[in-house]
Amino acid sequence: MTRLWLQGEQVKVWNREGTPAGFNWQGETHHILGVCNCWRIHTRWWEPQHAIWREYWKVVTDVGLLCLIYEDLPSGGWFLSRVYD
16 A cells, blocks of 8 residues: 655655665665656745745665655755655
C-alpha cells in the first residue's frame, strides 16, 4: 500500500552536484539510484504566511523503493512525502 505523509516526514538528504544522492529515514540509509522526475511548486505566493515553495523529486533507491521527497525551499529542510508500492 502506498504510504503518504501530508506534512512530510523529515529526512536527512545529501546531494551530489545539486541532485539528491541519498537520504536517511527511520535510521536507515537509502542511496538514490535514479531520478524519475523533478518539479517545483510555489502556491499561495500572494499569502506569504501560507505560501508553499517546494522542489519535489521522485526517486528510486538501492532497496527498490519508489519515493517522493521534497525540499522546503525557504527552510532548506527535506521531507519524505510518499513511498509507492
